[in-house]
Amino acid sequence: MxxxxxxxxxxxxxxxxxxxxxxxxxxxxxxxxxxxxxxxxxxxxxxxxxxxxxxxxxxxxxxxxxxxxxxxxxxxxxxxxxxxHIEGEDLKEGEFDIDQRYYSTLWQIAKGLEEIHSAGIVHRDIKPNNIRVTKDGLVKIIDFGLSREVGVDNSTKGAYGFLPYMAPELLQKPPVLFTTATDVYSFAVLALSIVKAGLPPSLKCVPPAPAPTVVSSHLVGLDAVLMPILQRCLDGNPENRPAISDVVQAFERVLLRDRHRARIVIGGNISEISKSKRIAKPNVSNGKTIFAQIEIRYDGNGFIVDSVTGVVNINNTTAAPGAKLPMSCVLAFQAQPGRFYYATFDVSNPEYLP
Incomplete structure (x- = not known):
């Protein structure tokens, strides 16, 4: 035909x-x-x-x-x-270990949801068999059968969806109001369901009753960066759930860990900080005496000030131990009262590509 x-x-x-x-x-x-x-x-x-x-x-x-x-x-x-037409397999419950593939898969789903939400759309039906994975590991959200525009037609007289991926607010008496937080809840349930332990019993109840420790107890070995934000995704109050963009950023912190590189240029000297060399101590001296120095440490996610000798400013703000350096800034080292030497600090901005 x-x-x-x-x-x-x-x-x-x-x-x-x-x-x-x-x-x-x-x-x-x-x-x-x-x-x-x-x-x-x-x-x-x-x-x-x-x-x-x-x-x-x-x-x-x-x-x-x-x-x-x-x-x-x-x-x-x-x-x-x-x-x-996307050639591949749908996600299945109980198929993942908690490893790099798991993190990559969830980041791609969250990234797709972020772009859906940025377009003003609520998907409303995030679940494993609406996610397809190609043989190359590319993950795509494939079904929009329940999607609606945010703030335009985002209420119904009855709830449609698939338990247990439906957020608890969808199980209330009509009219049912749904927001992007509905998708955030479903995403977290999906994250719990696709690991080999399967879905926790507390999420199979109607209405669901996730314990405040369900993420840490069920996803044993999950990166500590992800535990609190995934738990917040399951909050019974949709207003307390994070935006999916915050979830994307949390996964990127894990996936991009130890992949940044910073360069400090002062005078003719260049210092680099990365996974292979985590600490740098750029300074101004006369060869014998150090007038000003800043010790910068790379912790895998960002660049932290560990110590300061003399007066060092970061973009005109006095540097202090514990401060996190921005991705690009100017460091000012005071050699003498009123006399500063300037250095540029720049960080590569790696992107995660599955």
Whole structure:
């Protein structure tokens, strides 16, 4: 069957909860695509919601909308979305150790959600089988069947979703109001469910009742940076949950640890600080006497002032032990009253690429 004179069905029909998908070949561009249309009894508004959501989002970690079309078959008109075809496997509960692959997978999901939220969209259905992983390890959010615009149509008379990934506020009496915090809760449940220990029993209750230590007790070996923020994601009050952008930053702290490099240039001297050389002591002296010196230590995530001799300023602010240096700044070393020598401090800005 050739749809709209362009798309040839090459795979079996796959019915879902609210839609039907067909794997097709785009005969003009010779590429595999997925065509998605609604189940007969589904609300037509859901297709429009999905269309609006996908049109707003451009992300390496979210399925891409390629085309919108309508076609007639047996006297009935079908509205459809044409989506990129992502070859790979859906996430499954209980498949991960807590390791670099686990962190990378969750960072990619959080990154996709961050870009969805930046577009003003609530996904509302984050769960393992709505996440696909390619053979190269690229992770994409693939279904927008329940998505809505923030502040426009973000309340319903009834809750849709899949327990136990539904946030507790969705289980209250209607009308049900949902925000981006709904997705943040679902993300944390997903993070707990995909480890080999499986989902904690406290999250299988209705309503869910996660213990205040469920993350630390269930995700044994999880990096300490991630424990508090994942626990906050499960807070029963959506207003207390972090933004997904904060979650992304926490995962980046873990994934980018020990990958930064700082350079200090003072006069003709260059000092570097990195994983291989964690401490530098740039100073101004006459060869015998040190007039001003700052000791900087790299702790794997940032550059910290350990000690100061004499007067050293960081961007016109007096340096003090414990201060964290910005990614780029000017250091001023006082050699004599009113006389300063200046140094530049710059940090490479590594990006995580899965």
């Amino acid at each position: 050739l749809i709209c004179g362009r798309y040839e069905a090459t795979g079996a029909m796959k019915p879902g909860g609210m839609s039907v998908t067909y794997t097709c070949t785009d005969t003009r561009l010779d590429r595999s695509v997925v065509i998605k249309t609604l189940q007969d009894k589904s609300d037509p508004k859901r297709l429009k919601d999905k269309q609006k959501a996908l049109l707003k989002v451009r992300s390496n970690h979210v399925v891409q909308l390629l085309d919108i079309l309508s076609f007639e078959s047996h006297g009935k008109v079908y509205d459809c979305l044409v989506l990129e």
